[in-house]
Amino acid sequence: xxxxxxxxTIKEINEKIKEGRAVVVTAEEMIEIVEKNGDVEAARxxxxxxxxxxxxxxxxxxxxxxxxTSPRIRASKVWLNDVPAYGGVAAVxxxxxxxxxxxxxxxxxxxxxxxxxxxxxxxxxxxAGNVIKLRAEGYGTDCYPARxxxxxxxxxxxxxxxxxxxxxxxxxYNCAVNLSDxxxxxxxxxxxxxxxxxxxxxxxxxxxxxxxxxxxxxxxGTRIFLGGTQGFVAWPGTQHNPNVPxxxxxxxxxxxxxxxxxxxxxxxxxxWLAAASILGxxxxxxxxxxxxxxxxxEEMARQTAVKxxxxxxxxxxxxxxxxxxxxxxLAEVSYKDLRSGAIxxxxxxxxxxxxxxxxxARQIANILxxxxxxxxxxxxxxxxxxxxx
Amino acid sequence: xxxxxxKIVIRYTPDIVQQPVIYQLVKQYDLIFNILKARIFPxxxxxxxxxxxxxxxxxxxxxxxxxxxxxxxxxxxxSVSQNINKCVHCGACTAFCSTLALxxxxxxxxxxxxxxxxxxxxxxxxxxxxxxxxxxxx
Ligand code: SF4
Ligand code: SF4
Numbered sequence: 001x002x003x004x005x006x007x008x009t010i011k012e013i014n015e016k017i018k019e020g021r022a023v024v025v026t027a028e029e030m031i032e033i034v035e036k037n038g039d040v041e042a043a044r045x046x047x048x049x050x051x052x053x054x055x056x057x058x059x060x061x062x063x064x065x066x067x068x069t070s071p072r073i074r075a076s077k078v079w080l081n082d083v084p085a086y087g088g089v090a091a092v093x094x095x096x097x098x099x100x101x102x103x104x105x106x107x108x109x110x111x112x113x114x115x116x117x118x119x120x121x122x123x124x125x126x127x128a129g130n131v132i133k134l135r136a137e138g139y140g141t142d143c144y145p146a147r148x149x150x151x152x153x154x155x156x157x158x159x160x161x162x163x164x165x166x167x168x169x170x171x172x173y174n175c176a177v178n179l180s181d182x183x184x185x186x187x188x189x190x191x192x193x194x195x196x197x198x199x200x201x202x203x204x205x206x207x208x209x210x211x212x213x214x215x216x217x218x219x220x221g222t223r224i225f226l227g228g229t230q231g232f233v234a235w236p237g238t239q240h241n242p243n244v245p246x247x248x249x250x251x252x253x254x255x256x257x258x259x260x261x262x263x264x265x266x267x268x269x270x271x272w273l274a275a276a277s278i279l280g281x282x283x284x285x286x287x288x289x290x291x292x293x294x295x296x297x298e299e300m301a302r303q304t305a306v307k308x309x310x311x312x313x314x315x316x317x318x319x320x321x322x323x324x325x326x327x328x329x330l331a332e333v334s335y336k337d338l339r340s341g342a343i344x345x346x347x348x349x350x351x352x353x354x355x356x357x358x359x360x361a362r363q364i365a366n367i368l369x370x371x372x373x374x375x376x377x378x379x380x381x382x383x384x385x386x387x388x389x
Numbered sequence: 390x391x392x393x394x395x396k397i398v399i400r401y402t403p404d405i406v407q408q409p410v411i412y413q414l415v416k417q418y419d420l421i422f423n424i425l426k427a428r429i430f431p432x433x434x435x436x437x438x439x440x441x442x443x444x445x446x447x448x449x450x451x452x453x454x455x456x457x458x459x460x461x462x463x464x465x466x467x468s469v470s471q472n473i474n475k476c477v478h479c480g481a482c483t484a485f486c487s488t489l490a491l492x493x494x495x496x497x498x499x500x501x502x503x504x505x506x507x508x509x510x511x512x513x514x515x516x517x518x519x520x521x522x523x524x525x526x527x
Pocket of ligand 1: 466485507510
């Protein structure tokens with residue numbers, strides 16, 4: 001066991017939050033505090049560090065229950081604004097996935113496809129309170145005789161609406177370039193030929209899992225900011241993989257940990273859940289997530305003070321290598337370089353741009369900070385932290 | 390001499406629709422045109438988006454001719470706008486904007502649009518994942 005000079009528990013920090021005495025800062029503010037005071041002093045002073053991220057997170061969707069109809073229906077096929085939802089759940093339950101495309105869309109047959117409407121848009125329309133056309137088909141049973149159901153609804157007409165995203169908030173992500181001679185259209189956006197631009201997708205030093213690289217405080221039951229309301233980490237995300245090369249600071253140098261998150265869609269806000277139409281690729285959903293990190297000891301203080309220049313990721317070619325499944329990075333770059341607007345690979349200057357919003361990530365970290373300072377948000381004690389091996 | 394090329398928006402009024410103005414641009418001013426978009430309604434207004442190329446001198450004379458004909462002529466860039474209710478300030482568009490009309494404001498990290506710098510290339514319209522960059526022709 002490591003010996004720490006400062007030792008606090010989540011319970012103690014929660015007592016302080018309830019009394020309005022907790023000291024909360026954002027992950028950006030923490031950098032300077034640790035630089036000035038050292039990690040031990042910072043750990044004594046600071047109770048919680050807030051983080052944030054706002055980016056397209058494809059592995060997202062919502063469970064909806066539209067209530068029993070009269071006569072009853074076993075809705076085995078369901079559409080929302082003509083976007084298919086998965087009906088193989090129970091009579092009037094379905095799951096609308098963020099990346100499902102509206103029926104009849106030309107997809108990429110007119111290349112590059114525009115993907116103007118899909119599951120992400122349905123979710124955004126729902127949280128915005130817009131009217132959605134619900135259509136369901138059943139095969140008819142003795143208990144559920146109806147074969148067709150159609151109705152215009154808003155989110156208020158749904159009995160339950162739960163956002164459940166199987167994989168969000170990736171701890172690090174690839175930087176994408178295109179080595180070929182033609183423009184390609186990927187989930188990382190448009191990539192111009194001969195490495196004219198590079199796309200990346202995390203909020204670096206503000207991003208949740210960069211600030212707790214070994215998941216000491218994040219796990220099942222961690223309360224989080226999700227889509228504008230309070231949600232939870234439900235499980236390790238799909239493809240969660242802690243066993244990757246890490247820097248001396250413990251921060252993974254490629255995609256690593258992920259989280260599955262859950263929250264009440266009815267309490268969410270379109271400002272923090274926005275549909276994306278990615279040219280030539282498809283539909284996705286921008287999700288806003290913020291995680292509070294309790295500063296239990298000086299190690300957590302040090303880790304939450306991580307800076308863009310100490311976080312690295314790998315640059316991959318998305319024209320040949322990535323589609324083929326070849327994992328052969330072209331270069332390793334820091335988030336400081338990426339966020340400067342240009343990186344240099346083989347002597348060539350490449351313009352960089354993110355897909356995730358640093359501006360919104362910072363807003364999320366600040367909102368979470370206000371909630372905790374105001375006693376409106378109590379830390380959730382993880383019942384089990386995310387696997388570290 | 391170097392060729393000059395620019396995307397322009399021409400707005401028609403009903404009386405002028407009848408006249409062969411574009412033909413005149415070719416014949417009298419030696420300009421090459423490429424129609425990018427056109428919306429013309431009988432007995433109503435219409436909009437044509439053209440890419441017009443030629444010698445700068447001829448280009449300027451051609452534009453003057455169009456204006457004298459009573460047409461409204463504007464660079465396409467005047468029709469480009471950033472829908473601030475939609476923009477999430479990700480910055481994906483900034484990699485494609487060669488004129489720096491779209492750029493990060495420091496230190497806020499907001500993405501700002503400067504219409505004065507825009508040349509109407511429309512690359513941002515394709516690059517924006519939330520469709521916040523809009524071309525408003527009518
Ligand atoms: S139209 Fe072209 S120049 Fe204008 S803002 Fe968009 S990318 Fe920049
Ligand atoms: S790509 Fe779209 S959403 Fe992102 S900053 Fe540009 S205009 Fe805003």
